[in-house]
Amino acid sequence: MKKSFKFLAAIAVVVSLFSSCVGPYKTPRFVNIGTNETAFLIPLEQGTQTGQKMLKSIVYLEQKKVSTKRVEISQRQIETGRMWGDYKYIATDTVVIVHRAPVTREWTSDNSGTGSKNQVLNVESKESIGFDVPVNCTASVAEDDAAQFLYNFGGQSIDWVMDHTVRPYILDVLTTEFGKRSLDECQSDRMAVYTAMKDKTTKFCKDYGITIINIGAAGEFTYTSPAIQEAINTKFTSEMKITAAQNETIAANKFAVAAEAIKKQKELDVDVQLKLALAEAIKGGNLTWPNTLVLSGKDQSLMDIWGVKNLEKSQKP
Numbered sequence: 001m002k003k004s005f006k007f008l009a010a011i012a013v014v015v016s017l018f019s020s021c022v023g024p025y026k027t028p029r030f031v032n033i034g035t036n037e038t039a040f041l042i043p044l045e046q047g048t049q050t051g052q053k054m055l056k057s058i059v060y061l062e063q064k065k066v067s068t069k070r071v072e073i074s075q076r077q078i079e080t081g082r083m084w085g086d087y088k089y090i091a092t093d094t095v096v097i098v099h100r101a102p103v104t105r106e107w108t109s110d111n112s113g114t115g116s117k118n119q120v121l122n123v124e125s126k127e128s129i130g131f132d133v134p135v136n137c138t139a140s141v142a143e144d145d146a147a148q149f150l151y152n153f154g155g156q157s158i159d160w161v162m163d164h165t166v167r168p169y170i171l172d173v174l175t176t177e178f179g180k181r182s183l184d185e186c187q188s189d190r191m192a193v194y195t196a197m198k199d200k201t202t203k204f205c206k207d208y209g210i211t212i213i214n215i216g217a218a219g220e221f222t223y224t225s226p227a228i229q230e231a232i233n234t235k236f237t238s239e240m241k242i243t244a245a246q247n248e249t250i251a252a253n254k255f256a257v258a259a260e261a262i263k264k265q266k267e268l269d270v271d272v273q274l275k276l277a278l279a280e281a282i283k284g285g286n287l288t289w290p291n292t293l294v295l296s297g298k299d300q301s302l303m304d305i306w307g308v309k310n311l312e313k314s315q316k317p
Helices: 002-020 049-054 058-063 143-153 158-179 183-188 190-206 226-283 302-306
Strands: 030-032 037-043 070-072 075-079 087-091 093-099 103-107 121-124 130-133 135-140 211-217 292-295 298-301
Touching (some): 121 158
Antiparallel strands (some): 030 070, 103 135, 121 130
């Protein structure tokens, strides 16, 4: 019995010593890449001066672009202690993914926007009258621009870029465009300002690897000062009333002109009918009428006065 116990104890010691000499298993590591993602397999241990310079170029990133949708990460063994099994595996590569799906931002003053806080863009007119301009913008990263986007923003998401790069640029454009216009011009030229905003922002973003899909106003102007807003509303209401009154006056004038024309037409119709009836009566011998009348001391033909044709032949002697 004692011999069996000693034997088992010896086996346990041997197993313990053997297991202490065995390190961790090298488990393969994979990264899956989505259909709307572009991945770059970047070496972590090419730290030469040449490699560091290349890492700063878009050409280098293009060369590291992954075409497959699953990537295995390379690993190497490093020692962690003095025993045979004191080691582990570390990655020698890293996968950086650029998400290319479109992202929409609505920068407004209330919960109608993308965020719950006030994100509206506030600008001023030439007279330093402040007002809010709500803006919406949708952007994405094209496949061909993924390396450029990664180079410029170092792994940041397009969501982050929209809020921290695109929005400040749009605010700068709107501030410049509205700042050189009077308040009335800000209202009348808003479409021109939005067009300038779209053109400039689209070009700016393209240079950084971002494609603007849509950009424009997300609502109406709201003036910072309640008094200004009330004055604008009052002015608009007055202008609408004046326009309505002008339209009513124009309509009344047109009606009067039409009524006068109808009246004259009716008078003309009666006059024509009277003359035709007179002519028919004379022709039928039912009526005799002088051929001439003395007007202003001068004989004038009744035919000339009334315009009745063949009056002399129709009249009885």
